[in-house]
Amino acid sequence: MTSTSPVPDVGPSIKKVKSKTRAEKLQTLIVYVLLILFSLAFIVPFLWLISGSLKNSSELFSNPGIPKVFQWSNYKEAFTAFPFLLYLKNTLLILVVNIFGCFISNTLIAYGFARIKWKFRDAIFIIVLTTMLLPFQVTMVPLFLLFQKLGWIGTFLPLTVPAFFGNPFFIFLLRQFFLGIPYELSESARIDGANEFKIFWRIVLPLSKPAITTVIIFTFLNTWGDFIGPLIFLSNNKLYTLSLGVQQIMSVNDPRWPLLLAVGVSMTLPVLIIFFLMQKYFIQGIAMSGIKE
Structure with a gap:
């Protein structure tokens, strides 16, 4: 059954x-x-x-939608309304120097705070972080007086030299990322006879590409769109950057808004392109920098 x-x-x-x-x-x-x-x-x-x-001045405020006739000539006229290539060259020069300065200074300082033990390290790191609370408007006048004493006003030096002295936010970002790298890698390298700089250059930096890319992107954004710095420190219009040069296509009585918008599009596109090309590293750099030590 x-x-x-x-x-x-x-x-x-x-x-x-x-x-x-x-x-x-x-x-x-x-x-x-x-x-x-x-x-x-x-x-x-x-x-x-x-x-x-892509509109003319009369259509700009009367038609919020698609232009009836695309005014492609606005871009050509905008680039000839002021010395675009000269200002682009000045902007790129400041940009390259700042990226190099930020890379060298911030990585070295962050490595010292994250991977090397020394007296009062954490206390000094806290002091560095507190400087983030000071906006540029507070330090603007003292910096101007300092650079004036040094004879740097009217040159690119006030816009480039500070990049070689570190940025508190970048130092914090890189330090947090460096703390997530296993210390066993450094110890193994020391056993093999590597000094501290070789460990920094050959082990830590190659593993920190996402965080370094994030720093480069932020440096690019800050330098590319900086208006206050060049306005204060540059007195010769031959040294103007793109952000300052945009003012030259505007007049008090008759603002040329379509040309201004055309330059705005041209200055926004490089930012979008760089972000989309590096967004994977950018997101990894921000996310992995939160790893607890």
Whole structure:
């Protein structure tokens, strides 16, 4: 006589799985809808910037939509309304020097705070962090007086030399990333006879590409769009940067808004391109810098 075991009722389990799947899909849909709505707050102004750069002055304020006739000549006229190539060269020169200075200074300082033990290290690091509380408007006048005493006003030195003395935020970002690198790698290198600089250059830096890329992106953004610094420290218009040169296509009585918007689009595109090319390293640098020591 064969006995048959009762077949379990899987109906309720299947219903639970289906309801859970539907809830997850609904939750994902809501998240995507909210993200799209929030992104419109940033996308719409940029689309209006592009649209306005392709209109004439009369249509700019009367037609908020797509231009009736695309005024591509606005870009050509904008680049000839002021010495664009000269100001671009000045901006790129300051940019390259600042990126190099930030890379050298911030990585070395952060390595000293993260990987080398010395007296009062943590106390001095806290002091460095507190300087982040001081906005540029507070230090602007003392810096101007200092650079004036040094005879640097009217040169690129006030805009480039400070990059070689470190940035508190970059130091903090890199230090947190360096702390996440296993100390066993450094100890193994020391056993093999490597000194501290070789450990820094050959082990720590290659493993810190995401954080270093993040620092480079922030340096690029700060330098590319800097207006206050060149306005204060540069007195010769032959040394102007792009952000200062934009003022020259505006007049008091008749602002040339389409040309201004065309230059705005041209200055925004490099930022977007660099971010999209390096966004993987940028996100990794920000996320992994939060690793606890």
